[in-house]
Structures are given as structure tokens and as C-alpha cells.
Amino acid sequence: MSGNRTVPTVGVVGDHEAVVAAVERAGGRPKVADARTVAATDAAVVVAIGEAGLLAAVRAGVTAPILPVESGRAVRSVPGMAVAPAVERLVEGEFESVDYPVLAVESPLGTARALQDVMLVTAEPARISEYTVRFDGERVGRFRADGVVVATPAGSQGYAGAAGSPVVRPGADVLSVVPVSPFATDQDDWVLPMDGVELTVERDETPVELLADDRTAGAVVPGETVRVARDDTVSLAVVPESYGVFG
Secondary structure, three states: OOOOOOOOEEEEEOOOHHHHHHHHHOOOEEEEOOHHHHHOOOOOEEEEEHHHHHHHHHHHOOOOOEEEEOOOOOOOOEOHHHHHHHHHHHHHOOOEEEEEEEEEEEEOOEEEEEOOEEEEEEOOOOOOEEEEEEEOOEEEEEEEEEEEEEEOHHHOOOHHHHOOOOOOOOOOOEEEEEEEEEOOOOOOOEEEEOOOEEEEEOOOOOOEEEEEOOEEEEEEOOOOEEEEEEEEEEEEEEOOOOOOOOO
16 A cells, blocks of 8 residues: 655546546646656556547556556456545555556557457457467467467456356456357357467358457467566556455
């Protein structure tokens, strides 16, 4: 828990008048800008509004503790109705910093970052392709499905959760790997260590896209490998008003 202190600059990613007002009431100086601009400032803490704001802050490489607002339970975000007291605590230094892993996603398309999940999914709805999952060079599974999602604990309640993944607590150093709408009804899913997961598309019947969080990186050609590993961490601020992970 941080001690009481004065924070001269508070970065704000997203548009929320209540956040700006709360920062000013607590004696801080709000800096409202896009994520890259905020990352380049001297902000000691950052408020990221909405899931899009949080993911943009992570992609931009924000290193200051981030308070997520309305971004879901998995990242312990703050509900909109509790913004004012939560932001005031943040400015006053009354928060706990919790580190969440950020993934590096490497493929022939380049390198991307992901806080929540990485997906390979057919570009056309309801079209099946074939995928292989490997860990540390060893084949874990091969299956036909609409896609496959690899989720961090921060993403275990998102697409992975909808596909059948368990909810994973933030401190767990694992990835959930789940087929999306598999052709087989008894298809396995897996929990694997954070480093060493590889995905491959095996068929070219339909285009398959690579997604890192909320962005599309492009189409993956059959036989090309997508490698997923821990890159670094992002520090998220938790206050009494934050959601609990498990409800």
C-alpha cells in the first residue's frame, strides 16, 4: 500500500468528466490525452476509462500504475458509479499495485502486445479451420474449430471464458488455451505455463486472422507459427471500490 503523497500529474486515457473533477478535488493535475501522449508524460498514476482505454494504455507502454474504470472484474476495475472516491484515493496514494503479465505475440506479421488474450480465428463466420497447439516444442493438441484463444488471467473472463475457460486469479503464472466452437464435442482445453506456447494454422480452406486483444494483426498463412510468451508486466491500481475478481 502506498503512503499518502501529492501527485502533480494524473494521466487520463478516455473521456470522463467525473475523473477530471475527482483528480482536481484531490489536488492533482489531470492530463487528458491519448495513451501514447500520456505514456510520454511524467504522470505518476493513470486512469484508463473503458476496456479500450486500458488496452491502449498497455500497448503504449504506460509504466505508471493504472486505475481501470469499467473494464471488467478480471482486471479489478472500478464501476462507473464509484469513480469519484476511487480516483481521489488514487491521487492520494491510497491504492495497492498489482502486476499483471503482458504477452509478446511474435509471428511473420511482426510483434504485438496483449494484456488479455491472443486469438486465431477464421475471418468468415461459422467456418472451421484446423489448428495445432504446442508447448516448448511438444504438440499439446490438434483440432478443428472456428479458432483458438490463448488468455492471460486478465482475459480469462473474456473470449476464453465464453469458450469455456475457468476464471484464473490474477497472480497465476499460466495461460488458458481454449478452442473456439470446436468441431468435436469432447475437445480438451489446456492450462499451460506463460512461456513457450505456439499456435499453427494447419489448413488453408478459409482465411485465419490473428488478434492481439482488441486489434487484428492480419492473416496467418498455414504453416506459419505464432509464438506467445511473457513480455513484461503492467501495474494496475486496486482500491476498495474495485471489483472483486470472483464476484
